Amino acid sequence: MDTTQPTIALIGHGIMGEAILSGLIRDGLTPADHILAAGPRVDRGEELRDRYGIRPFTDNRAAAEQADVVILSVKPQRLDRVLENLRGHIQPDALIISIVAGASIEKIATQLGHSCIVRSMPNTPGQIGEGITVWVPSPSVNEEQKKTVRQILGALGQEIFVEEENYLDMATALSGTGPAYVFLFLEALIDAGVHLGFPRRIAEQLVLQTVSGSVDYYRRKKAHPAALRNEVTSPGGTSAEAIYYLEKAGFRTAISRAIWAAYERSQELGKDKPTGQLKENS
Template sequence: MTTPRIAFIGAGNMAASLIGGMRAQGVGAESIRASDRGAEQREKISAQYGIDVFASNAEAINGVDVIVLSIKPQAMKEVCLDLAPHIKDGQLIVSIAAGISSASLANWLGERAIVRCMPNTPALLRQGVSGLYANPQVSAEQRQQAEQLLSAVGLALWLDEEHLIDAVTAVSGSGPAYFFLLIEAMTAAGEKLGLPRETAEKLTQQTALGAAQMAIASDVDAAELRRRVTSPAGTTEAAIKTFQAGGFEALVDAALNAAAQRSAELAEQLGK
C-alpha cells in the first residue's frame, strides 16, 4: 500500500503524537500536513516534524487521502459544517474525538467514509491502544490506512459495532486514570507503612510497569498470573482477600459501567 497523504485538522497533543509516530516509522514529512487556529502551535509542529502547516482547514485538506479530525468534541459540529463543502469524494474521514458518532459526522459532512477511533493518553508515549469502527462506506484500503495511522502510537483494534466505542472508552479511554488512582493509593499506603514517599512511589510505579509487561508477554491470562504469585496463607493472599472482601471486582464493574453510560450520554448530547 502506498503511503497516504494525511491532513490533521487540529494539531494538539494527540495529533502531535500521531504525527511523531508516523515520522518515527519513516513516513515522509511531505505526506503529512496539519492545520490549527493557533500560530504558535503551527510553528511548533512544523519545526518539530518538518511538515506543512496551515491556518485554513480547507487548504490543509486539499489533495489529501485521509482527513484526521483531532479537535475538541465541542467544536466538532462547527468545524465539520465549515469543512464539508471542501471535502472531495474518496477522502477518508478519521475522527479521534470522543463522543461524536459516525451518524453525527455524516449529518454534518455528508455521506462519507468515516472511521471513529478512541485512542488513550499513553499514545503520547507511543504506548497507546485504540478501538476503531468503520462505517459501511470505508473500503478495505481505507481500513488499512486508518489502522496504519493509529498503529503508529500503539495497538489498534477493530470493532464490528459502533456502540462498543462506549465500552472501549470505559476500559481503555478512561483506563489510565484508574491505574493512576491505584498507584496514588498504593503510594499513600506505602508511605503510611513507613516508606519515604519517593521510595513508595518508585516501588509502585515500577511494580505497575513490570506487572503490565508480564501480562502482555505471558501465554496465560491475568487470573492465572495472579494465582501463580499468590502463595497459600501468604502476604499476597492476605491482600487479595482484603480487596475481594471490600467488593473489588463489583466496584470495578460498577465503575466501568458508569463510564460507558456517561460516554453514551455525552455522545447523544454532542451529536445534536
C-alpha cells in the first residue's frame, strides 16, 4: 500500500465504515482522496468529506468501479441487494473485504461473480484503534493482497489471520459481539454501585478503573484468570461470598449460553447463500 496507494471504496459509511477510513488516514496508509465512501445519505457523505477529506458517493457502483479494494460494511439485511447492484461493476483484479456478520465467502463470491474475497470480523473498539479483527481469505487472494488486508485491518487495532472460515462465526460471537457483553457488565456494576449509595460519577470511576486495571494486571501477570481470582478471594471473605452467589446464579452458564446464541445467530445470517463453486482466478 505504501507504494501503490490504492483507491479504496467503502460500501456503507456507517460507524465501522468511518472507523476504517479514519484509521487508514490516521496511520497514513492511503491519501484521503483515495478513499471513496458510498452510502444513501447525502448529508452523511458530506459530513465525512468535511471531516476527513474523503470522496463521498451515493452510487455504490460508481465508487466500486474506481476501486482497487472494495470494503463491504453494510448491514446483513441489506447485503443481498447491495451485491446484486454491484455485480459486474467490480474491477477484475480488485480485492473485496467484507465485515458483514454471517456473510460467507461463497455467498459474496457467487452473488458478485468475483472470487478474490476476504471475510473479516472487527469489533467496536476498532473505532479508536483498539479493536481486534479475525479474517480469512479465499484461495484467490495472493500474498501481496494479504499484506494489504493486514494493513487495512491493522488500522483498527490487532488482526488475526485464520485459515478456516468457520472461525469467523465464532469470532462474531466472542469478539465481534463481545463489547456488548462488557458494556452490559459495566452498566450492571455501575448501577449496583448507585444502588449501594454512591453518586453515579463515583460509581463509574470506581468501576472503569477496576475493570481496566484488572485487564492490565492480567496482561502483566500472564497467569490463568482462576489463579488471579484466587489471589483476591480470601476464605470466608467478601469476594468469596460474592463469587458464591454469582456461581449459584449461573453466571458462567449465562455467559456461555449467550455467546453460543450469538454464534448460532451468526450462522443463521449466513444460511441464505447461493450454491456454487469458488474458483481461483486464472
